[in-house]
Amino acid sequence: MKVLKFGGSSVADAKRIKLVKKIVENNIKDDKQIIVVSAFGGVTDLLLEAAHQASLRDENYTGVMEKIEKRHLETMQELLPIASQSKAISAVKRELNTLETLLEGAFLIGETTPKLLDRILGYGELLSSYIVSEFFTSEGMDCIHKDSRALIKTDENYGKAAVDFKMTNRLCETYFGTVTYKTIVVPGFAASSPEGNSTTLGRGGSDYTAAIMAGAVNASVLEIWTDVSGMYTANPKLVKQAFAIPDISYEEAMELSHFGAKVLYPPTIQPVLSKGIPIHIKNTFQPEEQGTRIRKNTNGSARPVRGISHIDNMALLSLEGSGMVGISGISKRFFEVLSLHNINVALITQASSEHSICIGIAESDMQKAEKAVNEAFEYEIATKKINPVVVEDNLAIIALVGDNMKSHQGLSGKMFSSLGQNNVNIRAIAQGASERNISAVIDRADVKKALNTLHEHFFEEHVKQLNIFVMGAGNVGEKFLNQIRQQKKYLKEKLRLNVRVVALSNSRKMYFDDGGIDLKNWKDFLDKGEPADIDKFFEKVKALNLRNSIFVDNTANAVVAGTYAGYLKNSIAVVTCNKIACSSELEHYSQLKDLSRQYNAPFLFETNVGAGLPVIDTLKNLIASGDRVNKIQAVLSGSLNFVFNNFDDKSSFEGVVKQAQAEGYTEPDPKIDLSGVDVMRKILILARESGHELEIDDIENESFLPQESLDTTTVDDFYASLVKHSSHFENIYAEAAKKGCRLKYVAQFEDGKAKVGLQHIPKDHPFYNLEGKDNIVLFFTERYNEQPLLVKGAGAGADVTASGIFADIIRAGNF
Ligand code: ADP
Ligand code: ASP
Ligand code: MG
Secondary structure, eight states: OEEEEEOGGGGSSHHHHHHHHHHHHHHOOSSOEEEEEOOSTTHHHHHHHHHHHHHTTOTTHHHHHHHHHHHHHHHHHHHSOHHHHHHHHHHHHHHHHHHHHHHHHHHHHTOOOHHHHHHHHTHHHHHHHHHHHHHHHHTTOOEEEOOGGGTOBBOSOTTSOOBOHHHHHHHHHHHHHHOOOSEEEEESSEEEOTTOOEEEOOTTTHHHHHHHHHHHHTOSEEEEEESSSSOBSSOTTTOTTOOBOSEEEHHHHHHHHHTTOTTSOGGGHHHHHTTTOOEEEEETTOTTSOOEEEESOOOOOSOSOOEEEEEEEEEEEEEEOGGGTTOTTHHHHHHHHHHHTTOOEEEEEEOTTOSEEEEEEEGGGHHHHHHHHHHHTHHHHHTTSSOOOEEEEEEEEEEEEOGGGGGOTTHHHHHHHHHHHTTOOEEEEEEOTTOSEEEEEEEGGGHHHHHHHHHHHHHSTTOEEEEEEEEOOSHHHHHHHHHHHHHHHHHHHHSOEEEEEEEEEOSSEEEEOTTOOOGGGHHHHHHTSEEOOHHHHHHHHHHHOOTTEEEEEOSOOHHHHTTHHHHHHTTOEEEEOOOTTTTSOHHHHHHHHHHHHHTTOOEEOGGGTTTTSOHHHHHHHHHHTTOOEEEEEEEOOHHHHHHHHHOSTTSOHHHHHHHHHHTTOSOSSHHHHHTSHHHHHHHHHHHHHTTOOOOGGGSEEEOOSOHHHHHOOSHHHHHHHHHHTHHHHHHHHHHHHHTTOEEEEEEEEETTEEEEEEEEEOTTSTTTTOOTTEEEEEEEESSSOSSOEEEEEEOOOHHHHHHHHHHHHHHHHTO
16 A cells, blocks of 8 residues: 655645645555545645634734635635535535634634634645545545544544554554545544544644654555645745755654654654665656665765754853753753753753753744743742853854764865854754754854855855855956856866856946846946945845855945945955955055954955965965065066056156057046056055055055146046146156166065056066066065066056956855
8 A cells, every 4th residue: 555645735726736636646556545634725824824813813813814715716616526515515514614603713713722723723734635625536546535533543632643553543444444435635743533523643744644644554665746846945935946855764863853854744754664664765856867766775875964954033042150050850851841841852962061052942932931941940040059040142053964964084074164254153053963963053144155155065066156246347347257157167176166147237237137237238227226335236245145246346436445344244254356455545455354364255356466476475485484575676567667668758747548458457536557556556555465564654655647637636636737737747758768778667675665667678677578568576585586476467457457356256155
């Protein structure tokens, strides 16, 4: 004999019930089969709502009742041929009338007792199973309906009654052994006490009904048909990449369901476990899918972690106090009082100092538990031996589950470090001695992030998803987005990084899509976005709370630079080509570096110096390997290099600067480059990265610009002043040319001091042949003391800057 159970969503409407019939028909062999059905999807909730309203003397309960009635009658009309409708409809109407009378009773006395509530709730399954059975019969199947209240006997713990297996097994064996029909349709969830009062087996309890019957008749298999293709590695509604587990042991399945994998009601395993009856979870809507097989011996999978689950709406309750140390009996009293009040404890931790016990309980039990425990320890609290209990809500438990976890070291280390890296705060930890489960209590708001982080870590062959938030979509931003689009496949296949741009903003608009923006059409999306707002952008990034988040600043904006600390404090990495933050006051720069360390969030700004050239990375590696920088000499301004490489006695200075700007080599305000401020910022950053504490005012800058040009306030005025002072620039050129030298704007750092300025460079100097917009940096260090370490190449331009940002993203991703 086989037992098949169909859940609420599988019988939610006529169309779905027809699918169920197909599955059941395909199953018919010589043997009998028991079909257990849930209430039509959502009906149990409607019954609860009606009962609740009636108990509040709210007349709206009749509206809910009408909804329930309509749902059942309409489904029948769709399923049954006219000829067999009238008999079935009047039977259902009779039941509905009784239900209405029960609700009326609750309305009149303004109360529903647990006993009455169980009677009311059972109707969902009674009606659905009757309708399904009538439909099967009308389709020519050899089918009968049987009320399971006559088969499953329980105590009178209404709401979640305990089964009397002895009596139940006997009744089931007798009935199923003698019934002559091939298909027996029974309601799930509903049962009754020996006195004949209706009871229920707890929410989700139809699975249990099916398991009880499977155990009683020694079924060959218990099939649970639902709306997903098995028991998944994590809740598929929260973790997109989760997949169905093909094979799992009873113990693992039990552990996962106890910790929130709703697909199986936790007590379901127990009646089939001792008889070794396998459970097969299948998808009603995709019956061809393999599903999950739960059985005794699963072939040891290579993966130590089989699944990850979570329970929402948890609270922590801690009992602490010096009076607890070494006193036996405290825990006994503590757990006794909880049990007395029917409070279920999901997790326990006690430090070996015995100074505190901390338990995880359902949030709905929190107040009851707090009051009960405080009362039980009233004397100890009054005499200050124990503190009043401390409770915290808005928490959740997440758990890693797997039979093979015990034979693998370092799993909890991996679990906690990957959570820590994503700023998931862990409030309590528990690991059973069986090592089949490691659980942690975290903030409820972090559940989705935590599940995805752990899933990525333990199931996705280390493809790491990077969630990128991009501010600035101008020259550099555009190139950057194109590069990501082009390289997406490569990054995933070769570097195992799945890079998704989740948000984009320019100065006018911003656009968010937590499924990842389609980069082919990012401009259209951005155009349709909401008005840009730097602070709101940050708030939205924070609220999304995605794992491996990276904020990318492609602007030159001081306000944007002021937001980095906020990102870092939320463990969101910052990658920036904007130099403002790193060249601001030393205190601010140091604070950002500290936050980066403290919150495990990379803060990367390779493109602040030499665009995409690996200048800062090289310097970092030198320092990390114990080298010491004695001197840095560099041409760090691509734009100034371009200007002085192209300016001669045949060209105009203003024209060359304009050309540099048009080609994207200068800052949006070219004065920042020409005044030397940009170079000052760069050498300042290099000096700081070398370990020296410098402020921008410590840098000597002898500007080659006339004072009037320096004093201008707009870009137009600046250009006008360059025209006005053209002879000044011609003289500068002539003086160098006379000596056979070239003009280079050089930055130098030596003996803790930095300076920038225009220099005459003779032919034999490594700077002499520096072309176009190239940069060059010479590091003179303890190890590179004779010949400096040299980094040279294109030091400006949107494309190379974008690729530098790209490289930082990969560094952040591999962090
Ligand atoms: P039914 O009505 O068929 O009994 P349930 O709603 O009780 O179905 O259980 C199926 C649901 O369980 C799925 O739709 C899914 O959202 C949820 N679920 C939670 N965790 C898991 C998991 N680990 N694997 C599969 N489903 C899960
Ligand atoms: N109908 C009941 C519920 O919604 C039992 C079940 O579907 O398993 O909880
Ligand atoms: Mg269920």
